[in-house]
Amino acid sequence: MPDGTPPLPNRTLKTPQALHAAGLLPAEALPGAEVVARRYSISVTPAVAALIDPADPADPIARQYIPDPAELVTAPHELADPTADAPFTPVTGVVHRYPDRALLKPLLACPVYCRFCFRREAVGPDGGLLSEAELDAALAWFARTPAVREAILTGGDPLMLSPRRLGEILRRLAALPHLDLLRIHSRVPVAAPGLVTEALAAALETGKPLYLCVHANHAREFSPAAVEALGRLHRAGVVLLGQSVLLRGVNDSVDALEGLFRSMLRARVKPYYLHQLDPAPGTARFAVPVEEGRALLRALRGRVTGLAWPTYVQERPAGGGKVPLGPEYSPNEG
Numbered sequence: 001m002p003d004g005t006p007p008l009p010n011r012t013l014k015t016p017q018a019l020h021a022a023g024l025l026p027a028e029a030l031p032g033a034e035v036v037a038r039r040y041s042i043s044v045t046p047a048v049a050a051l052i053d054p055a056d057p058a059d060p061i062a063r064q065y066i067p068d069p070a071e072l073v074t075a076p077h078e079l080a081d082p083t084a085d086a087p088f089t090p091v092t093g094v095v096h097r098y099p100d101r102a103l104l105k106p107l108l109a110c111p112v113y114c115r116f117c118f119r120r121e122a123v124g125p126d127g128g129l130l131s132e133a134e135l136d137a138a139l140a141w142f143a144r145t146p147a148v149r150e151a152i153l154t155g156g157d158p159l160m161l162s163p164r165r166l167g168e169i170l171r172r173l174a175a176l177p178h179l180d181l182l183r184i185h186s187r188v189p190v191a192a193p194g195l196v197t198e199a200l201a202a203a204l205e206t207g208k209p210l211y212l213c214v215h216a217n218h219a220r221e222f223s224p225a226a227v228e229a230l231g232r233l234h235r236a237g238v239v240l241l242g243q244s245v246l247l248r249g250v251n252d253s254v255d256a257l258e259g260l261f262r263s264m265l266r267a268r269v270k271p272y273y274l275h276q277l278d279p280a281p282g283t284a285r286f287a288v289p290v291e292e293g294r295a296l297l298r299a300l301r302g303r304v305t306g307l308a309w310p311t312y313v314q315e316r317p318a319g320g321g322k323v324p325l326g327p328e329y330s331p332n333e334g
């Protein structure tokens, strides 16, 4: 480490001052970051801080987590609830948009707060933990809705719950005969791999298939510790899928996407979805046009194994659900 470089932090950085002290935010950026922090949560775990190259002003890891004054500018097309969870919420903590599956959001806290998050108006360290009564009501909704075959735990990040708490929720869901499978969406394996303990892995074993969708957007997020955490989950019988967001300045090149998907496969994670950015407030700096996204995927075709190929998807407005974006091919294409 060069002289004058601050030591790597051993605790999570939650304020602009803490980011500055760790060498991840220059002094001139502090005032703007302070204003952003009044509106949106900040969290950079030690594992993520260790991945950032502070000497690189275009670092693709930093770009995902370090606040920027551009977040305070809401473009005309941006919406506070871009995926329209609210109209599809039958009881607190549940989102039922599709006939055969429903979301359960047991908490709204995350290990990190992504600057492009589609739920950025809702997530944060202080809110969203379902009370005992709310959780009972949410689980009762699953019990009386037999058309739902899959429970998808999201948030927030469900792996932020204690293994005991998460295990209890999973066991109660797994006991419902009409639920075929459980799914968890999480950033924890890459952003806070130390939380993936043997106790957590054991808590995920319920006797029903469990899919874990790991959210990662850059190859470097698959650190040795992250790969080890994912290996622990794999050994516990968890099926690992990858979901990513196409982000300007993070993974908007063929090389970056190839690196990301190959890193996933090396970590036993099957790339599942590549999401078009949802228009949450103040996220326009991350937007990549759909045509550019299609061209990137087209360029990847043939260059990487089909196993590395995710489905490129976009959420329709007003809660209309996901649609695949292609690219389309005809059998006669050269």
Ligand code: SF4
Pocket: 109, 110, 111, 112, 113, 114, 116, 117, 118, 119, 120, 123, 155, 156, 157, 187, 215
């Ligand atoms: S971890 Fe997921 S829910 Fe949490 S801030 Fe990032 S994108 Fe949003």
